[in-house]
Amino acid sequence: MSERYDPQAVETKWQAQWERRGTNSWTEAALRNAKDPYYNLMMFPYPSAEGLHIGNLYAYTGADVNGRYWRLMGKDVFEPIGFDAFGIHSENYALKVDKNPNDLIPANIANFTRVLKRFGGMYDWNHTVNSTSPDYYRWTQWIFLKLMQAGLVERREAPVNWCPSCKTVLANEQVIAGLCERCESPVEQRELPQWFFRITDYAPRLLANLDHIDWSDVTKKAQANWIGRSDGAEVDFAVKGREETIRIFTTRPDTLFGATYMVLAPEHPLVETLATPEQRDAVGSYRESVAKQDLVERQKVDKNKTGVLTGSYCVNPVNGAEIPVWIADYVLMGYGTGAIMAVPGHDSRDFEFASAFDLPILRVIAAPGEEADTPLAEAFVGDGTLVNSGEFDGLTVADGKRAIVESLAARGVAEAQVNYRLHDWCVSRQRYWGPPIPVIHCQRCGPVPVPEEDLPVEHPHLDDFRPDDSGVSPLARAKDWYETPCPRCDGPAHRDADVTDNFLCSGWYFLRYPSTDREDMALDPQLTRKWLPVDCYIGGNEHAVLHLMYARFLTMALSDMGEIEFDEPFTRFRANGLLIRDGRKMSKSRGNVIVPDSIIDRYGADTMRLYLLFLGPYEQVADYQSRGIQGPHGFLNRLWQCAVEAVAGDPDPTVERALHRTIKQVSEQVPTLQFNTAIAAMMEYLNVARAGGRKARKAEVEPLLVMLAPFAPHIAEELYSRLGNDGGLFETARWPRYDEAKTAADTAEMAVQVNGKVRGRITVAVDLAEADVIAAAKANENVARHLDGKQLRKTIVVPGRLVNLVVG
RNA sequence: GCCUGGGUGGCGAAAUCGGUAGACGCGCCAGACUCAAAAUCUGGUAUGGGCAACCAUGUGAGAGUUCGAGUCUCUCCCCAGGCACCA
Numbered sequence: 001m002s003e004r005y006d007p008q009a010v011e012t013k014w015q016a017q018w019e020r021r022g023t024n025s026w027t028e029a030a031l032r033n034a035k036d037p038y039y040n041l042m043m044f045p046y047p048s049a050e051g052l053h054i055g056n057l058y059a060y061t062g063a064d065v066n067g068r069y070w071r072l073m074g075k076d077v078f079e080p081i082g083f084d085a086f087g088i089h090s091e092n093y094a095l096k097v098d099k100n101p102n103d104l105i106p107a108n109i110a111n112f113t114r115v116l117k118r119f120g121g122m123y124d125w126n127h128t129v130n131s132t133s134p135d136y137y138r139w140t141q142w143i144f145l146k147l148m149q150a151g152l153v154e155r156r157e158a159p160v161n162w163c164p165s166c167k168t169v170l171a172n173e174q175v176i177a178g179l180c181e182r183c184e185s186p187v188e189q190r191e192l193p194q195w196f197f198r199i200t201d202y203a204p205r206l207l208a209n210l211d212h213i214d215w216s217d218v219t220k221k222a223q224a225n226w227i228g229r230s231d232g233a234e235v236d237f238a239v240k241g242r243e244e245t246i247r248i249f250t251t252r253p254d255t256l257f258g259a260t261y262m263v264l265a266p267e268h269p270l271v272e273t274l275a276t277p278e279q280r281d282a283v284g285s286y287r288e289s290v291a292k293q294d295l296v297e298r299q300k301v302d303k304n305k306t307g308v309l310t311g312s313y314c315v316n317p318v319n320g321a322e323i324p325v326w327i328a329d330y331v332l333m334g335y336g337t338g339a340i341m342a343v344p345g346h347d348s349r350d351f352e353f354a355s356a357f358d359l360p361i362l363r364v365i366a367a368p369g370e371e372a373d374t375p376l377a378e379a380f381v382g383d384g385t386l387v388n389s390g391e392f393d394g395l396t397v398a399d400g401k402r403a404i405v406e407s408l409a410a411r412g413v414a415e416a417q418v419n420y421r422l423h424d425w426c427v428s429r430q431r432y433w434g435p436p437i438p439v440i441h442c443q444r445c446g447p448v449p450v451p452e453e454d455l456p457v458e459h460p461h462l463d464d465f466r467p468d469d470s471g472v473s474p475l476a477r478a479k480d481w482y483e484t485p486c487p488r489c490d491g492p493a494h495r496d497a498d499v500t501d502n503f504l505c506s507g508w509y510f511l512r513y514p515s516t517d518r519e520d521m522a523l524d525p526q527l528t529r530k531w532l533p534v535d536c537y538i539g540g541n542e543h544a545v546l547h548l549m550y551a552r553f554l555t556m557a558l559s560d561m562g563e564i565e566f567d568e569p570f571t572r573f574r575a576n577g578l579l580i581r582d583g584r585k586m587s588k589s590r591g592n593v594i595v596p597d598s599i600i601d602r603y604g605a606d607t608m609r610l611y612l613l614f615l616g617p618y619e620q621v622a623d624y625q626s627r628g629i630q631g632p633h634g635f636l637n638r639l640w641q642c643a644v645e646a647v648a649g650d651p652d653p654t655v656e657r658a659l660h661r662t663i664k665q666v667s668e669q670v671p672t673l674q675f676n677t678a679i680a681a682m683m684e685y686l687n688v689a690r691a692g693g694r695k696a697r698k699a700e701v702e703p704l705l706v707m708l709a710p711f712a713p714h715i716a717e718e719l720y721s722r723l724g725n726d727g728g729l730f731e732t733a734r735w736p737r738y739d740e741a742k743t744a745a746d747t748a749e750m751a752v753q754v755n756g757k758v759r760g761r762i763t764v765a766v767d768l769a770e771a772d773v774i775a776a777a778k779a780n781e782n783v784a785r786h787l788d789g790k791q792l793r794k795t796i797v798v799p800g801r802l803v804n805l806v807v808g
Numbered sequence: 809g810c811c812u813g814g815g816u817g818g819c820g821a822a823a824u825c826g827g828u829a830g831a832c833g834c835g836c837c838a839g840a841c842u843c844a845a846a847a848u849c850u851g852g853u854a855u856g857g858g859c860a861a862c863c864a865u866g867u868g869a870g871a872g873u874u875c876g877a878g879u880c881u882c883u884c885c886c887c888a889g890g891c892a893c894c895a
Contacts, residue, residue: 177891218813218889218890221890222811225810225811225890225891230894232895249895299892301809302893303893305893329893330893330895331895332895336895339895340895348893349893350895419894419895421891421894542889542890544890545891580888614832615820616820619813620813621813621814622820623819624820625819627819627834628819628820630833631820631832631834634833635832637848676820676821676832676833677821677831679832679833680821680822680832681832683832684832687832693849693850750828751827752828753828755875756874756876782861782862793875794875795875796827798827801827802876804875804876
């Protein structure tokens with residue numbers, strides 16, 4: 001190897017070395033016997049045909065630095081990787097290029113593996129997961145069956161989200177502002193029998209546990225927001241002249257006296273009954289027009305309110321007032337009871353509707369200074385006291401809520417109620433590329449779970465796997481596979497032709513990694529106990545309400561079934577920021593995508609890793625600006641020169657002080673993921689160590705190499721061995737320690753302020769008495785000029801930092 | 809509309825238990841090496857004024873607290889992300 005830094009040669013050499021020595025991988029026995037386990041996880045990629053995205057590598061580099069750091073701290077670090085290869089994303093791409101995913105995926109995985117090795121991740125290639133492999137999806141199906149046994153799976157005919165382009169149903173989480181998450185088509189509503197996981201059973205726990213897991217705040221807030229707890233009450237309104245009552249949900253029972261009409265969702269089951277003969281036609285055509293809307297249209301907040309009268313009237317239980325019942329599309333069947341009492345005086349949507357249809361608007365809350373008859377120009381939603389509310393007048397909003405619910409509850413027409421926005425997880429997909437749902441539909445027995453010993457239900461190979469609009473999965477076309485006898489009665493039956501949502505595959509992969517050597521069970525109890533839950537998980541926040549929510553739910557469910565002993569999968573989660581390019585999102589259509597291979601070819605993986613983490617704070621948006629890569633590249637070149645020319649001898653005191661300060665800072669900042677400033681500190685230290693062209697001492701360089709090793713593992717290994725160390729840095733070295741006493745200097749430069757403005761600087765001994773510091777400050781020429789002829793009123797000394805002389 | 813982040817040089821950013829604003833890096837300028845260029849190395853680089861010493865201004869806007877505010881308080885504005893007719 002030449003004396004010049006040659007990244008390609010160094011990186012090839014050390015990657016081969018690690019592989020040969022098994023530096024990063026575990027045997028099954030070693031996994032079982034690990035003394036101080038640390039499970040370092042990153043989100044397994046979807047192996048696209050375009051290749052690994054630099055954004056993935058941004059996340060992986062940070063996570064890998066964390067894993068390598070803990071390894072140097074002496075932990076037994078398990079850092080697995082795998083491939084999330086089932087799912088609509090892979091299938092849609094295959095359709096686009098007119099190939100079969102069965103052929104595409106293996107090639108993509110091979111390409112991803114190549115780049116992941118090239119980038120220098122500390123991956124254990126002995127424990128990988130491929131979600132499309134039968135020895136993985138067998139256990140995905142097993143989890144489905146387990147959930148079924150636990151009563152957490154339901155087959156329901158319900159209005160579901162249908163993507164007309166992907167031709168499948170979608171979970172709520174996969175609908176972004178009314179559009180399909182994958183193809184951005186407007187999503188329609190369809191009534192179809194589907195499989196649901198009862199994640200809503202876990203809503204209270206999913207929310208409550210957020211308080212005691214160490215996760216990024218943004219992620220926790222997004223989850224809390226998505227779960228969407230709201231406290232209120234359900235109230236029954238009698239229908240005038242009929243037996244039925246309408247149950248509504250409200251968070252504002254204090255405004256019951258202000259209810260001037262009722263609204264049902266157009267899909268509400270009572271609509272048929274309540275429509276009077278005169279209104280029947282109008283109601284029918286309104287329901288039809290609503291049914292035709294896609295979600296984008298229906299969810300537009302700024303469109304004009306529409307609705308029609310049913311012709312029926314309800315009786316307000318607080319005062320006996322008779323109020324008309326309307327139907328309108330601003331009330332949703334999927335939330336609460338699908339019916340509301342409308343209080344236009346104190347709800348802006350009701351106000352808008354009442355204004356449009358000329359309905360009465362009553363004030364029942366008054367802010368301080370307002371009278372009971374102060375007119376309302378808009379809905380008043382603020383705090384205040386109750387007015388026009390009979391015996392409840394004068395109560396605060398909070399007291400009014402309590403008192404009114406109590407009084408109605410005593411009559412049996414209301415009860416306090418908590419609602420969640422979270423919906424049950426619709427998991428069936430009418431697509432080809434996923435694990436088949438392990439259920440057989442028997443003409444006599446109905447849906448029958450596939451017996452565990454018959455798993456996996458192998459995914460049949462189809463040449464024509466194109467989805468259609470029928471709502472039936474393409475798998476039904478594989479007749480030999482589809483038609484099968486009932487496992488219970490042996491009568492005629494067929495398999496469930498749907499596949500499960502890809503998020504079921506990714507919802508438990510981290511549980512599997514330690515157990516991949518086991519073919520006879522999903523989770524080895526001993527290994528699971530040793531390695532899980534995950535110590536640190538790093539990944540993009542776009543999965544806050546998708547993957548991360550589902551993984552938590554599945555973990556809780558498996559925990560309740562006794563399959564595992566913890567109910568939160570990730571002890572610590574950190575969301576890395578989004579990687580953008582020159583201020584804009586990277587996308588193929590903009591043509592501003594960075595291809596990792598090209599960066600590694602030109603600068604090497606070490607420079608790329610260092611540069612990605614030097615861009616800015618890891619947990620915030622990072623802007624990739626191509627020209628900036630010169631900085632870290634030059635740094636590694638200077639480090640190379642400095643290290644190969646390093647000489648023996650004791651460290652210079654100035655350099656040694658800088659070293660101890662650097663170790664202190666980097667040791668504090670790496671575990672908290674403040675990578676950019678940790679790198680800056682190491683750069684600064686190198687500048688000190690080679691200042692004025694001096695030759696650095698080996699003892700000055702070696703600790704720097706160890707600190708840099710998580711960031712730039714290849715060059716660190718090479719230089720470490722060139723300094724005369726055998727056996728490999730990651731196998732023999734330990735994270736350097738600093739001595740607090742050696743971080744301190746004898747003298748300090750202090751700023752001298754006069755009335756808060758810096759007028760001079762003095763260099764004094766750190767232990768100089770305060771009086772002497774003040775004297776030295778006054779002696780400064782420029783300071784003296786500013787003090788001249790003025791009365792000194794006050795003196796403030798901040799030891800080692802500044803002196804402020806206040807004059808009047 | 810609600811919930812998160814964030815707003816600091818030409819650019820990416822540092823510094824927030826209140827204490828020298830701009831560390832580190834990019835870019836730019838000058839110099840060295842070179843026939844020349846690239847690469848590399850050295851020095852400079854917030855803005856305005858001044859030969860300089862220095863002076864004034866400066867962390868989205870405005871007010872406040874303080875000896876002292878990028879940092880704390882109040883009122884706004886803007887950008888990014890999430891949620892959104894959720895009653």
